[in-house]
Amino acid sequence: MSELGKYAPLTYFQLMEVSLRELLVEKGVVSNAEVDAVAADMKSRGPERGARVVARAWTDPAYKRRLLADGTAACEELGLDVPALRLVVVENTPEVHNVIVCTLCSCYPRMLLGLPPDWYKSSNYRKRVVREPRAVLAEFGTRIPDSVTIRVHDSTADMRYMVLPMRPAGTEGWSEERLAGIVTRDSMVGVALAQAS
Amino acid sequence: MVEAKFQPGDRVKVMKAYPLGHIRTPYYIRGCSGVVERICGAFPNPEELAQMRSGLPAQPLYRVRFAQADVWPDYRGGRGDTIDVEIFQHWLDRE
Numbered sequence: 001m002s003e004l005g006k007y008a009p010l011t012y013f014q015l016m017e018v019s020l021r022e023l024l025v026e027k028g029v030v031s032n033a034e035v036d037a038v039a040a041d042m043k044s045r046g047p048e049r050g051a052r053v054v055a056r057a058w059t060d061p062a063y064k065r066r067l068l069a070d071g072t073a074a075c076e077e078l079g080l081d082v083p084a085l086r087l088v089v090v091e092n093t094p095e096v097h098n099v100i101v102c103t104l105c106s107c108y109p110r111m112l113l114g115l116p117p118d119w120y121k122s123s124n125y126r127k128r129v130v131r132e133p134r135a136v137l138a139e140f141g142t143r144i145p146d147s148v149t150i151r152v153h154d155s156t157a158d159m160r161y162m163v164l165p166m167r168p169a170g171t172e173g174w175s176e177e178r179l180a181g182i183v184t185r186d187s188m189v190g191v192a193l194a195q196a197s
Numbered sequence: 198m199v200e201a202k203f204q205p206g207d208r209v210k211v212m213k214a215y216p217l218g219h220i221r222t223p224y225y226i227r228g229c230s231g232v233v234e235r236i237c238g239a240f241p242n243p244e245e246l247a248q249m250r251s252g253l254p255a256q257p258l259y260r261v262r263f264a265q266a267d268v269w270p271d272y273r274g275g276r277g278d279t280i281d282v283e284i285f286q287h288w289l290d291r292e
Contacts, residue, residue: 086237103223103225104223130225130280131265131269131272132273132274133274146275149277149278150274150275151262151279151280152278152279152281153280154223154226154281154283156221156222156223156282156283156284157237157243157283157284157285158238158240158283159237159258159260
């Protein structure tokens with residue numbers, strides 16, 4: 001491993017990934033170029049796609065209704081390709097706050113939000129947000145009053161979830177583009193609120 | 198495709214079973230009762246897919262909504278707080 005210089009030795013799972021990938025390339029199932037292209041595509045996706053969807057829903061009530069009824073179709077309407085994504089959009093209101101988790105692994109709406117952050121994949125978040133969501137949200141600086149219902153969504157199978165955050169006060173008259181600029185990844189997972197500044 | 202047995206609003210109970218294999222029904226929800234929130238469609242059974250089989254016929258998949266106070270006896274938070282979990286039909290019984 002000395003030739004790796006400053007890098008630590010590969011972990012068990014990294015080694016397994018490299019071994020499997022090399023075997024697939026060797027057998028001609030995939031090429032290195034194909035693997036690189038998929039990895040580059042995933043890395044190039046960030047939360048700005050989800051932010052576009054949210055900003056449109058904030059400014060167009062008819063679009064919002066379509067988004068809540070069929071998330072995948074509403075994304076395609078904006079020209080967003082969302083392969084392998086069956087999207088359910090859940091709306092935050094003054095009465096209901098939604099938060100998303102995948103307790104079994106790390107299912108996440110990657111096509112709209114990009115790669116999930118490490119905390120989303122951590123066992124701490126996955127174990128705790130289902131049973132003490134208010135405490136976990138408070139650790140993110142998000143304090144939800146007891147009068148507001150919290151709905152946790154565990155993505156255990158084929159659906160993917162995105163939160164439609166509440167449009168913050170003080171953004172009246174803003175353009176869709178400017179609104180999209182304040183929609184953060186964390187607000188679309190439900191651990192934060194969208195803020196005007 | 199297996200026909201859907203439940204409709205939104207139906208009360209259902211998750212089976213309390215512990216088979217080996219690739220199971221997409223989380224432990225914490227087994228044995229709990231909730232209400233069908235929506236039918237998500239029908240999808241190949243992941244328990245079969247994991248064994249390199251077809252997973253067909255496709256199994257109806259539901260989003261079931263549970264009251265947090267029913268899931269966690271020591272739950273601290275609003276009485277109305279809920280957790281939604283996607284559960285395949287073969288894990289559900291009518292209540």
